[in-house]
Amino acid sequence: MTGETAAETGWAKINLALHVRRRRADGYHDIETIFAFADFGDILSVRAADDVTLTIGGPFGEGLPADESNLVLRAARALAGAYGIETGAALMLDKRLPVASGIGGGSADAAAALRLLNRHWGIDADEKALCAIGTALGADIPACVGSRTQRGDGVGEQLRVLADDDVRGKAVLLVNPGTPLGTGPVFAAWDGADRGALAGGLPLAAARDGRNDLERPAISLCPVIGTVIAALEDRPGVAFTRMSGSGATCFALFEAEADAEAARAAIAAEHPGWWAAAGRLR
Template sequence: MTEALQETGWAKINLALHVRGRRSDGYHDIETLFAFVDSGDGIVAEVADADSLAIVGEFAEGLSTGADNLVLQVLALLRARYGADRVPPLAAVLTKRLPVAAGIGGGSADAAATARLVRRHFLPELGDATLARIVSPLGADIAACVASATCLGVGVGEELRAVPDLRLAGTPVLLVNPRQPVATGPVFAAWDGIDRGPLYGDPAGRAQLLAARNDLQRAAIAQCPAIVDVLTELGALGPWLARMSGSGATCFALFDALAERDAAAARLAQSHPHWWQLAGALR
């Protein structure tokens, strides 16, 4: 038995998400600030005779372990490009700790984690930019998830720019989901088509972030009204920012201190024990 290979699919949040227009290909031009939490799904793999995938964990039920799963698609894509002698078959086990259809990366984070795992052990010459470019056709968020660092995403989210002035690493964060899945496609389709203006070209700090927004929030609430309850509860717990991530239904709150985040998590666990939550810090 070979040594187990391990990687984490860090949870993604959209600190802000501005939709600028519909494209002729059915996608939307967006401007979004990606950030990542220091926790997420786990993937463990071993070299095997053929690719295989098992999924375990709280949110494993109903997920495909077939060739349509992004984990196996990443393996196939990298092997097609670099050959079986460089990318051997892997037997992988994915532990799903993050809710599905939740606006926090999910499958994209798992795909990026798989790509990093392969890169670390078999393709060490690949940089983040090259790896992101190779796997980004599998999903718009995957490119950002490769580095899993705060960045600005434009286009459909795959064109990434550094945001050196936005220093958020270590910021305490609380993620909350009402355990109701929200499908991304219908939320984008329900966007009202109004361009409410750009994010901002050079993020410089908290004031600019507070002035931003998530243009998908109204459409997501129409599909999942519980988002209003989550945002109301989070906002009452003293964060300096509470907002919906991606297309929902997960919302996040940023705090100035770990004690504030932990107190908020404890209060929510008591008042809404059925809600999923994750306490962490931004990477």
């Protein structure tokens, strides 16, 4: 354990495509997805302490529980239990991403906790071991541990790194209309139709040829998502637009970072109640 304050970013997760193939007997759904990650997100920091604790601040921190229901604390407890750690850690979460928004905020924060405490406690576990701990806590957490372009199958936990990555460095804009949208109701509204497999090959080409099967049910529950997508599609320089995850955040990829930033500024002016952030894919 070190006495230094350290930090990790819970990178914003984006589903470039999300095919829902079937509902399983255990209640989960088999999916095929391409994960990508923006170069911004929540910030989790830690300092030495006698107990494991969590405090939450930031633009979207109000009202979030800092108790044992929080995935950050659950990840910390699971890591400590797996490696027999008895020392504490004072965790501080600067919540910068919207909550319940389809960009993996809670999962990304839990993954950041695993990476951060792995260093802080001097465990030196590899990524595979951290992913195994994360799998027991949430389907998206393993992808968020590595936070790089990956193909996800099963419930999203069967991962394959895409070495031929044609999306890394692409300019990206994320927009959320300010309406939280739970994953459960969106999956429940899915019509159950298997519309086919996600193609292989380069991730951007596969994503373009693919779809997000949760987009239609999400719009049925939250119609403003359609307005967000239309607002993104109208921007100069936009190359590709879709909803991420179960919504309500939508994304657009751009060829030029200046176009993404111009779109962010324009949307912020036109829709001051929306959240918008621009950057690049990691």
